[in-house]
Amino acid sequence: DAGVIQSPRHEVTEMGQEVTLRCKPISGHNSLFWYRQTMMRGLELLIYFNNNVPIDDSGMPEDRFSAKMPNASFSTLKIQPSEPRDSAVYFCASTLAGGTNQPQHFGDGTRLSIL
Amino acid sequence: SQQGEEDPQALSIQEGENATMNCSYKTSINNLQWYRQNSGRGLVHLILIRSNEREKHSGRLRVTLDTSKKSSSLLITASRAADTASYFCATRIQGAQKLVFGQGTRLTINP
Numbered sequence: 001d002a003g004v005i006q007s008p009r010h011e012v013t014e015m016g017q018e019v020t021l022r023c024k025p026i027s028g029h030n031s032l033f034w035y036r037q038t039m040m041r042g043l044e045l046l047i048y049f050n051n052n053v054p055i056d057d058s059g060m061p062e063d064r065f066s067a068k069m070p071n072a073s074f075s076t077l078k079i080q081p082s083e084p085r086d087s088a089v090y091f092c093a094s095t096l097a098g099g100t101n102q103p104q105h106f107g108d109g110t111r112l113s114i115l
Numbered sequence: 116s117q118q119g120e121e122d123p124q125a126l127s128i129q130e131g132e133n134a135t136m137n138c139s140y141k142t143s144i145n146n147l148q149w150y151r152q153n154s155g156r157g158l159v160h161l162i163l164i165r166s167n168e169r170e171k172h173s174g175r176l177r178v179t180l181d182t183s184k185k186s187s188s189l190l191i192t193a194s195r196a197a198d199t200a201s202y203f204c205a206t207r208i209q210g211a212q213k214l215v216f217g218q219g220t221r222l223t224i225n226p
Binding site: 004031033042043045048050055056091093097101103104105106107108109 | 145146148150155156157158159160163165203212213214215216217218219
């Protein structure tokens with residue numbers, strides 16, 4: 001079975017450019033999470049969706065970050081304009097929202113480098 | 116601040132030995148989960164223990180939970196080189212859906 005699919009796997013761009021990260025959750029999962037991982041701050045939750053609706057975006061660093069989930073099979077995380085401090089690995093995860101004891105399934109991440 | 120804190124930050128042992136990692140947290144939880152992350156990959160769920168459980172086994176993994184001390188431990192028995200990875204605990208706080216992850220323990224198994 002296909003797991004969570006993220007694209008691109010690697011992105012290198014210059015500061016000021018717009019960056020769009022993509023995620024396809026596991027079919028049938030109705031919760032989707034975006035995380036950022038750095039050596040300094042570890043794994044941080046940025047935002048999560050239930051049934052395509054954003055529930056908690058308190059982890060989004062600032063207005064330069066935005067996330068959308070137009071349908072159950074696709075989500076994007078956009079950074080505009082990008083800055084060097086945004087360099088990190090960004091993970092998407094999905095799960096079933098129904099119960100409290102569901103594990104999260106992670107993609108392999110997008111390694112983002114802002115020069 | 117981090118809900119989960121892990122100890123030790125790094126652990127290096129010989130193949131065949133047992134590895135124990137600890138996790139402490141601060142608030143009441145619904146469950147606690149352990150994940151593994153291999154280099155360059157996403158996190159993989161290993162085991163979940165509910166707040167009303169004290170111990171759980173899965174293959175070579177043994178997890179304990181002490182809610183009075185707000186702590187958990189992950190034991191990997193008869194370690195293998197393939198167990199080399201980072202291990203994270205994650206807590207699901209009561210009344211919330213999101214997980215809060217610790218900083219992880221970097222485990223190295225030496226052949």
